[in-house]
Amino acid sequence: MFKRVLFIIGLIAFILIVSILWTDKLGNLFSTFQLFRATRWIFLVSFIVGTIAGTIGAILKNRIRLRNVNLQTERHSIDSIMEHWGTAVGIFILMVSGIQIRYYSGLPAIKLHFLAIFFTLLFGSYFVADFFVSKKYTILLPNMKDIIDGTIKKYLLRFNFKETGKYMASQKASFLIFLILGVLILVTGVIKLFFFYIALPFRLLEIATKIHDISALLFGLVLAVHVLLVIARRANWPLLRSWFNGKTPER
Numbered sequence: 001m002f003k004r005v006l007f008i009i010g011l012i013a014f015i016l017i018v019s020i021l022w023t024d025k026l027g028n029l030f031s032t033f034q035l036f037r038a039t040r041w042i043f044l045v046s047f048i049v050g051t052i053a054g055t056i057g058a059i060l061k062n063r064i065r066l067r068n069v070n071l072q073t074e075r076h077s078i079d080s081i082m083e084h085w086g087t088a089v090g091i092f093i094l095m096v097s098g099i100q101i102r103y104y105s106g107l108p109a110i111k112l113h114f115l116a117i118f119f120t121l122l123f124g125s126y127f128v129a130d131f132f133v134s135k136k137y138t139i140l141l142p143n144m145k146d147i148i149d150g151t152i153k154k155y156l157l158r159f160n161f162k163e164t165g166k167y168m169a170s171q172k173a174s175f176l177i178f179l180i181l182g183v184l185i186l187v188t189g190v191i192k193l194f195f196f197y198i199a200l201p202f203r204l205l206e207i208a209t210k211i212h213d214i215s216a217l218l219f220g221l222v223l224a225v226h227v228l229l230v231i232a233r234r235a236n237w238p239l240l241r242s243w244f245n246g247k248t249p250e251r
Contacts (some may be wrong), residue, residue, distance in 0.1 A: 004246060006083075009077050015089055015119065032110055032236045036196040039114050046122040054083075054129025061134060075166070076246045083130065084243055086123030090116045096219055102213065117189070139165060142172035174226055181219040190207035 006048075057079045075086070093116035102111035131137060136170050142150075150169020153159030161169065191208040194200060230236045 004244070005079060008081070008244070011082055011086060015086070018118070019115060022118070023111070026114075029111075030107070032107065033196050035107065035110060035114060035175055036193060039118070040193075040197070042118060043121055046118055047125045050122045050125030051129045054126035055133050057126070058130045058133035061130075074246045075242045076240075077128070078246065079130065081125040081243060081246060083123055086126060087114040087120060090119030090121075090123060091219075091223070092116075094120060095216070095223075098213075098216055138169060138200070140172060140175050142169060142176055147173050147176075174222065178219070179251055181215045181222070184211060185219060188215065 026035060026038060029038060036078060047104070061077060061079075093112060097109050097113035097116055131140070146169035149159060150161045150163070152171040154161045154170065163169065165172075167175075188208040188211045191200070192205065192212060195205050230240050
């Protein structure tokens with residue numbers, strides 16, 4: 001538990017230090033193009049570093065599991081906690097800065113948005129690499145029974161559904177929604193960034209912007225429901241604590 005506390009403190013310190021340095025180093029830029037030109041290599045490096053680190057971390061975890069096959073596994077490893085909260089910070093800043101850009105515009109909002117892109121790329125690419133190398137898709141992606149019986153019928157028709165896996169069927173269904181919307185936001189966001197770097201049809205930028213904004217709005221709504229259910233339902237509190245201590249709830 002002590003190691004996890006230190007790790008979380010270190011994660012918070014990293015986010016704060018990067019945020020301060022980012023604001024200081026990019027404070028004298030006067031245009032969006034300058035900002036993109038100054039950060040494009042940072043984005044590329046953060047994606048590469050996150051992918052490599054996630055791959056190495058997944059390989060090490062797989063080897064540890066093979067050596068400790070008879071031991072009870074923890075619900076969330078330290079790097080899973082880092083993936084979750086690091087990406088969550090990036091997404092939260094993306095949403096706040098995205099609203100600022102949409103209604104107020106201005107270079108400060110774009111700088112904040114680019115900072116959020118850095119965090120999301122770094123921790124998100126770590127998760128994606130870990131997702132495939134550790135084969136997390138086998139426990140995170142829902143099947144039709146999870147979607148229909150474990151989510152739609154369970155919550156709308158009060159259907160009695162027995163949960164058996166590490167994650168509830170509704171959690172896996174929510175993950176699929178987040179995944180689809182996240183991919184749409186990522187692809188359209190890349191198109192919007194490329195507009196500053198290569199010649200693209202303006203109509204393509206308009207379409208990408210609309211899809212980007214709508215997907216981000218839907219993502220925010222789903223995220224709000226997700227957070228509300230975690231906080232409002234007392235039965236979910238042990239699951240929330242596990243995202244800090246990593247332990248599997250006793251019940």
